[in-house]
Amino acid sequence: MVMGEAAIAAPLPQWANAPAVTPVAQLSLQESILRAFARNPDVTQQAAQIGIGEAQIDEAKSAWYPHVGLTGNAGPSRQTDSSGRLDNNVSYGITLTQLVYDFGKTNNDIKLQTAARDSYRFKLMATLTDVAEKTATAYMEVSRYQALCDAAQRNIHSLENVYNMAALRANAGLNSSSDELQAQTRIGRNALNAGAISGADGKRQSATGGAHWRTAGGDSRATC
Numbered sequence: 001m002v003m004g005e006a007a008i009a010a011p012l013p014q015w016a017n018a019p020a021v022t023p024v025a026q027l028s029l030q031e032s033i034l035r036a037f038a039r040n041p042d043v044t045q046q047a048a049q050i051g052i053g054e055a056q057i058d059e060a061k062s063a064w065y066p067h068v069g070l071t072g073n074a075g076p077s078r079q080t081d082s083s084g085r086l087d088n089n090v091s092y093g094i095t096l097t098q099l100v101y102d103f104g105k106t107n108n109d110i111k112l113q114t115a116a117r118d119s120y121r122f123k124l125m126a127t128l129t130d131v132a133e134k135t136a137t138a139y140m141e142v143s144r145y146q147a148l149c150d151a152a153q154r155n156i157h158s159l160e161n162v163y164n165m166a167a168l169r170a171n172a173g174l175n176s177s178s179d180e181l182q183a184q185t186r187i188g189r190n191a192l193n194a195g196a197i198s199g200a201d202g203k204r205q206s207a208t209g210g211a212h213w214r215t216a217g218g219d220s221r222a223t224c
Contacts, residue, residue: 053117
């Protein structure tokens with residue numbers, strides 16, 4: 001009998017099921033790592049492999065369980081029925097077998113499948129460590145870029161106030177236009193710095209595959 005994939009597929013752990021993408025105002029580092037776990041295909045695949053390993057252990061252990069079989073035959077046979085007659089047209093019966101000893105073959109199979117399952121677990125732990133490390137690094141980079149962008153914006157805002165004040169004083173004849181030009185130059189320099197920060201964050205986005213989430217400090221892409 002052929003069974004569908006849904007009937008034989010090993011169930012995934014609850015944490016390995018990717019949650020629906022829901023917009024959020026901010027994510028902490030812990031939440032970002034958990035979401036990275038849930039959405040990483042390698043984590044999902046290796047978690048499923050552990051489930052397959054568990055099923056293979058159960059399959060190996062099943063050799064110790066009693067096996068029930070049903071036999072049947074249609075047509076003439078030389079078997080004796082319950083009344084002692086021969087040449088029955090139809091015969092059937094039930095067989096029951098139990099493994100008693102197989103010189104350690106079944107136990108070795110169980111140990112082999114258990115070792116394979118444990119290797120899947122170690123591989124999953126290594127993948128989780130790698131994903132967590134990369135996510136934490138990206139998270140800290142985003143926080144750093146966003147802090148730099150915020151500082152640049154504050155500087156620009158302060159210099160704009162200085163520029164407006166210098167322009168008013170120059171128009172009133174209290175200052176020379178050099179103060180106004182100097183403020184404009186500083187505003188332009190800070191705007192260039194903000195653009196450079198955004199450009200550096202864009203390169204990080206390309207290097208990390210464009211991962212995008214919202215951190216506790218704002219968007220995963222620093223905006224200036």
